[in-house]
Amino acid sequence: MNLADIPLRPGGAELLPVRGVRARQAFDNRDWVAVEIPVALEFNGIAHAVMLATPTDLADFALGFALSEGILLARGELYGIEEEYGPEGITLKLEVASAAFARLRERRRSMAGRTGCGLCGTESLAHVARTLPALPPGSSLSKSAVARGMRELASLQVLQKVTGAVHAAAWCTAEGEALLVREDIGRHNALDKLVGALAKSTLAASTGFIAVTSRASFEMVQKTVAAGVPLLAAVSASTSMATAVAQETGLTLAGFVRGDDLVIYTHPGRLNGQPATA
Template sequence: MSDADLVLADEHHHLSMSPATVSTWRGNSEVHGTDMLAEEVPVALEYNGISHAVMLATPTDLEDFALGFSLSEGLIRHRSDLYDCDVLSLPDGIRIAMRISNECFAAMKDQRRNMSGRTGCGLCGAETLAQVLRTPPRVNSAIRIDAAQLQQAFLEMEQQQTLQQATGSTHAAGWLAADCHVPVVREDVGRHNALDKLIGALTYRGTDFASGAVLITSRASYEMVQKTAMAGIGLLAAVSAPTALARRLADETGITLVGFVRGHGHVVYTHPERLCHPLPSLKSA
């Protein structure tokens, strides 16, 4: 096991990447070497003994993932609704066995979703349109962020993306705190999984979600906005574009949605009042 593997293994020793022998071509020149590839494994989420969903995910920070997924999907209301969470390694994947409150379990059975998740899709298997187009409550966040600090926060998050630096194939979600630093970053092959891991990690820390913002290294899809709203976070900033459906949901739920945060620029799609921009300079005639 390499030093990088040791660094990128979580408390359950699930490795997040593996070496692969490759041939690299530059023009007509071939070089043999080793690349590191991000791992993705089937992760089964089980509630009170009943299988609910199977997602493909990077096998690290899985307790964070389980709690964040449960909250962002509305399966539990509070951290206290999750009584136990056991991560079990199996020959063909990982099972996360959770025990939740009887009230939440009864509600979950009433609106059961049989999902088979994929890296690029978080809505696979929803049985009705209403299950897909859930509208969370309107967020209540008075946070205001300086636009220049938002740009700097993405640079700070990038420095913490160790798995992306090693493999080049993962997404990240980071928390921009009220002090304008990024204390928590989570990575995964799936953008939805990375956000769920972040929400879970912040919940375990007792973070006030109204006090900061979420940064993501992907496009701002509908479900990314939906999960942000479910957590009560008032600002979502992405390096790429939102979809039209995501923009409409952000507008409806009161989220400031920012896209194309790159270099020294960005685009604000909804609720610009949470971003502070410098006054434009006045050019003399």
């Protein structure tokens, strides 16, 4: 897959007037700027969360958010999505199964999301972490595949190349080929979009891994495990809480993946030809 084959997604960036200095020369021009707007999610008519996001791949975002947050247990519990555009932002109206709506009411979270925080507005400490099933051992992966996946992710970041302001997440095969890539100004949003796209595809999530352009925070680990993916590779570091969750659930967590270098925080056996055990 080549960058030239991927169109710039409509709504992801806009041209704005800019002024500045480069190489001691003043300039007055127009430049691409990443779009950031409020995106609200409603479930069966009930407002649940408002996130600041890039308005691309919104159906993927809605499905991925619902799955990674545990509101939906399967794609089949989502009956439909309606996008409503207004002067203040976009509302994604999800129609979900009664069982999913009941789960949502039990663990209701009023989230005022921002680009750097995925837990804003959580009502209690009990809502931060939820019980996740341990990942199956799965097949082993190679360090060279992880390096290839991160390289391909960087090469396929269309919005990042034109704006310099967005994160990305990719699902890669066991050989490191990046088959799905999603971008957003928020790292959690980019991963949610990827989870949604993966759920709609025919790909077997457990046969590959996820690469992200951010640190490996707790929620990034939790969303990866919820998607059933056995390895998360991040360009930056892990955190203590993320590492603990990865260890408990059997996720192989790699950080500082840059070129052929990486740091493995949990379950290194999966990258050495051995299955992981939670």
